[in-house]
Amino acid sequence: MSEKRPHVVIIGAGFGGIKAALLLARENVDVTLIDRNNFHLFQPLLYQISTSMLSIDEIAYPTRAFFRKYKNVRFMLAHVQGFDVENKEVITPYKRVKYDYLVLAAGSTTNYFGMNKLSYSTYGMKTLREAIHIRNHVLHMFERAERETDPEIRKRMLTFVCVGGGPTGIEEAGSLSELVYIAMKDEYHGLDLNDVSIILIEATDKVLPMMPEDLRKETVRVLRSKKVDVRLNTQVVDCDENTLTLKDGTTIATNTVIWAAGVKAVPVIEKLGSEVDRAGRVIVKKTLQVPDHPEIFAIGDCAHLEQNGRPLATIAPVATQGSVVCVENIKKLIKGQTDLKEFVYHDVGSMATIGRGQAVMFKGSLKMKGFFAWCAWMLIHLMRLAGTHTNITVALKWGWNLLSGIRLGRIITNIPDNRNEQ
């Protein structure tokens, strides 16, 4: 690296961070991209890892492979611990990394809304490791249930609860249903699949709040047709190893609660010392700069910016569109220009799959559901996946699964601890 060129440090190799680094790679700057993992994760498909549909390397792509041609981009595997904004340094366990410009694209983590106990007794699904953990656990529950003689314990092992009616909860519940009732249906000769319950719990009166009412109703209808017990207006107040407790006092005996009820910015963002919202997101100016720190930008899930009176959603397009404006503004600052661009998010619509061949999508006045929405969902996700080879294998897997219901990912890579084993 040249000592004279401006040094941009980007934290996070998600959608926003990778895009920003690729845009900056072509400029006369040095870039250091820091992430706690060595891969870029395609988070929207994480639920397909947890439900044994896709392979790990189909949704995780080695971060360094993006930057083979760009010698001015360095990658650093590290967990950022904090910031020294006075000296313009990022603190990692190995060294302090000096920056001229800092881009915070560190993403989000599971939000338990203050119920910290739930972080131990439920399964989050924001990281690859968490998704693998869910996969191992769900498959193991079936193995244990088949050899369990107490019918009550067996039913508890076969009760799977997803909390949260957003896209993640919907997709997880739908995919779990197909895993159980289609992919595995002839494989547990000693189990009665009537003992299985898949429950989706949502605190408000609607699933997929960004969708119009008819698509929300369609979503609930399809889920119920897949034997998912959808419970709206239902709030979780407590959870331990064997029991989920609801606000009305009823309990559900279960060993598996997947918590997809909300996200918050990763905790390190608060260490910046700048104002954050209730979800820990740093409040940025319209130029995506952090107040009082024109050299620090925040984009994507860890930034809070309001548009039309509401904060922007924590979705990939907000992060990637933000990274473009962020890079433009950094280039202007380097040139000494002061007419920075303000970020305006252009809605690309929203979509969710409820199962193979079933999806809902919505953009402006366009509404789609059913098989064609699923095809559109599939195409859009395939286009965005990194790597041509992955496009082919994922397309094959989805097509194959549509026809035969087979899921090849049902591999327990780590037998979980046998808590509750009788």
Add this chain to the structure above:
Amino acid sequence: MSEKRPHVVIIGAGFGGIKAALLLARENVDVTLIDRNNFHLFQPLLYQISTSMLSIDEIAYPTRAFFRKYKNVRFMLAHVQGFDVENKEVITPYKRVKYDYLVLAAGSTTNYFGMNKLSYSTYGMKTLREAIHIRNHVLHMFERAERETDPEIRKRMLTFVCVGGGPTGIEEAGSLSELVYIAMKDEYHGLDLNDVSIILIEATDKVLPMMPEDLRKETVRVLRSKKVDVRLNTQVVDCDENTLTLKDGTTIATNTVIWAAGVKAVPVIEKLGSEVDRAGRVIVKKTLQVPDHPEIFAIGDCAHLEQNGRPLATIAPVATQGSVVCVENIKKLIKGQTDLKEFVYHDVGSMATIGRGQAVMFKGSLKMKGFFAWCAWMLIHLMRLAGTHTNITVALKWGWNLLSGIRLGRIITNIPDNRNEQ
């Protein structure tokens, strides 16, 4: 299950166990197949997991998926702890499983030849978890080396030693070389790949002892052309976290020793109480029965049977051919017949890849090397992999890798402990 039908218990879902269970599934018997994992592992390709070539679900296949149509076959996920041969019971942590006939197909594990310390300081490569562990560790060594400032420590982190000149050691060393010098060569902008050493250590004077001399020489030549430092007549006597010690007193500074120097039967086999050989394999009669226990059979890696004055090799074809004879003999015993069949192994030849487009194969008077041997190797392995979808994706990956050198599996799923981190 019917109470009256004979109950055959098979331990191990490897090549021998799966084949035996599939053959017995069509008979008027009940079968219980017990394995400590929920998948059948295609062990010959394990090195391609450890070197980031293939995905986990391409070489691991859910065991239960083999037996969807066969309600008389039950699978049980359990680690067998011992036997009560008087009462004809297999002991598991959950229950004792009664058998009329028992098939031991439990396979083998790494043999440290009494140097137990090495089981802690080196990496075995017999299980899926071990291969994943090697992959994570090797990738992590590169990440750590790039941020390491001490050149000596950096070289130690980038020194990779494979011990054992059999197919596993050869294939691991060759594949590791391509991972480093082809797939990752443009990705570590802060590393000089001249600091990398890949060393193959073999105690005897030859690699691939089952091969004729010209193919052995070809193997060494190809490995050396791939910058693998092949050291014959070299014996390991000690290894700790940072240093491998050889018999002549020289040491190699390394954090990565992959131990592929030998195998022995899994330890539970000794608990049978029957005579075993030095590698813990139970000595069987030519009918594959365990002496004094006509109802107990042993096949594959955990059985010792001599043919032409030498014990049969621990390779897949011996296990699958053995399972056929074993099942025939069980059927005869059920019918009350006493003219049991004796097992004669028919050599199918042997082969090894040394890298993409490079292999050696040998059968009788047939010898092949180079690209055509590699194509033959590829076809034979594809044919034997379970599942059509897997055949397609693996063929695509191998072809793609041949052309572009890309390896998509470079995902660190678990950051190893930072021992030695400065």
